[in-house]
Amino acid sequence: MRTPPARVFAAPALLLLAAAVACGAEPTVQSPAGAAPKVSGKAINLGPEQNRIRAEKVAAIAAKVPKDIAADGKLAVGFNGEGTPPxxxxxxxxxxxxxxxxxxxxxxxxxxxLELAPETTSWENLFLAAKSGKYEAVFNNVTVTEERKDIYDFATYRIDQLAWQVAANSPIKKIAQAADIAGLRVSVGAGTNQEKVLLDWDRQNKAAGRKAAEILYYEKYGDVMLALRSGRVQAYFGPNPTLAYNVAVSGDSRLVGTFSGAGPDLQGLIAAMTKKDNGLVGPLQEALATVIKNGKYAQVLDRWGLANEAIPRSEINPPGLPRQTP
Incomplete structure (x- = not known):
C-alpha cells in the first residue's frame, strides 16, 4: 500500500471539530504479513473465521428495542474500516x-x-451516519464528550486511556505531566482529544516559563514510527490500545506513560453511540450490563489483551470530556 508523504505542521493545531475530538480516528497499524501477533502472551487470530464469543438473547431487553430499529431483525453498526488493531x-x-x-x-x-450488520466507513462519516440514523449504533473507540452528548446518546463499555510512545532506545523514561514534554518534539493526531490534552499541557508550560514543545502532525501512524526511529520526533501521544498493540507486535518502541482521555480530572470513557433520543441507548446499556455481569465482556477484552480497560458497569451519558473553550 502506498504511503503518502507526511504532512508536518507546527503548533497551533487545526481547529478541533466536535465530531472529531476523540480517540479512534487514528492511528493505523498493520500486522506483519503472515504473522500471528502476540499480545499479553496470547496469539491474536487475524483470520476472517473469528469464532467470536457469543451471548444469549434476553427477551426482556430485546422487547425494549424501538420497533423501527428491530423491524428488519438487524442491528446496523458503524465501524471505521481503515484499520486500528486491536x-x-x-x-x-x-x-x-x-x-x-x-x-x-x-x-x-x-x-x-438481532443480527449484527457491520458497516464500514471513514471516521468522520461514522458521526454523520449515526446522526441521520443510517447506523443504528457505532462501536468504534468513541469517547464520551459533553459536546457530543448534545447530538448523540452513549452507553459506556471501556475506559479511555491515552499513552505516550517513544523509541526503544529513547532516554525518556516517563511522561506524566506537562513539565515532562517541555522542549520536546512530540507528535499527536490532529482533531483528537489527545491533541486537546497536549495543547493544554503546552499552554501550561508556556505560562510557567518552561520551553514550548514542538508539535508535529503526520497523516499516517507509519510515518510517526519512522519519525520516532530517526529521532525527528521524541514521543507520540495516542490511544493506548493501538499503541500497546504496536509495542507488543513490533518490539521497537515502548510506552512511558498513560493518561485519561478526558483530561486530569475525569476518567475518560469509551461508549456505544446512537442517535439522540431514538430510544436505543437504554437497551444498549442493559445489554452491556448483561455481558459485563455474565463474564462474556471480560472474555472479549482478555482475548484482545485489553483486560486493563474493563469497566465495572455500563452507564448512560456520564460526564465526558469537557466542552472546548475558545
Missing amino acids: LVFPATDDTTVIGVETDIAQLVADVLG
Whole structure:
C-alpha cells in the first residue's frame, strides 16, 4: 500500500471539530504479513473465521428495542474500516472487520436478539451516519464528550486511556505531566482529544516559563514510527490500545506513560453511540450490563489483551470530556 508523504505542521493545531475530538480516528497499524501477533502472551487470530464469543438473547431487553430499529431483525453498526488493531481492522481476507469493538458489538446484538450488520466507513462519516440514523449504533473507540452528548446518546463499555510512545532506545523514561514534554518534539493526531490534552499541557508550560514543545502532525501512524526511529520526533501521544498493540507486535518502541482521555480530572470513557433520543441507548446499556455481569465482556477484552480497560458497569451519558473553550 502506498504511503503518502507526511504532512508536518507546527503548533497551533487545526481547529478541533466536535465530531472529531476523540480517540479512534487514528492511528493505523498493520500486522506483519503472515504473522500471528502476540499480545499479553496470547496469539491474536487475524483470520476472517473469528469464532467470536457469543451471548444469549434476553427477551426482556430485546422487547425494549424501538420497533423501527428491530423491524428488519438487524442491528446496523458503524465501524471505521481503515484499520486500528486491536480495535477494528480488516482480517486477512481484507474484507471481514475484526477486533475488540466488533466482538463487543456482536455480544450486544446477541442480547438484543438481532443480527449484527457491520458497516464500514471513514471516521468522520461514522458521526454523520449515526446522526441521520443510517447506523443504528457505532462501536468504534468513541469517547464520551459533553459536546457530543448534545447530538448523540452513549452507553459506556471501556475506559479511555491515552499513552505516550517513544523509541526503544529513547532516554525518556516517563511522561506524566506537562513539565515532562517541555522542549520536546512530540507528535499527536490532529482533531483528537489527545491533541486537546497536549495543547493544554503546552499552554501550561508556556505560562510557567518552561520551553514550548514542538508539535508535529503526520497523516499516517507509519510515518510517526519512522519519525520516532530517526529521532525527528521524541514521543507520540495516542490511544493506548493501538499503541500497546504496536509495542507488543513490533518490539521497537515502548510506552512511558498513560493518561485519561478526558483530561486530569475525569476518567475518560469509551461508549456505544446512537442517535439522540431514538430510544436505543437504554437497551444498549442493559445489554452491556448483561455481558459485563455474565463474564462474556471480560472474555472479549482478555482475548484482545485489553483486560486493563474493563469497566465495572455500563452507564448512560456520564460526564465526558469537557466542552472546548475558545
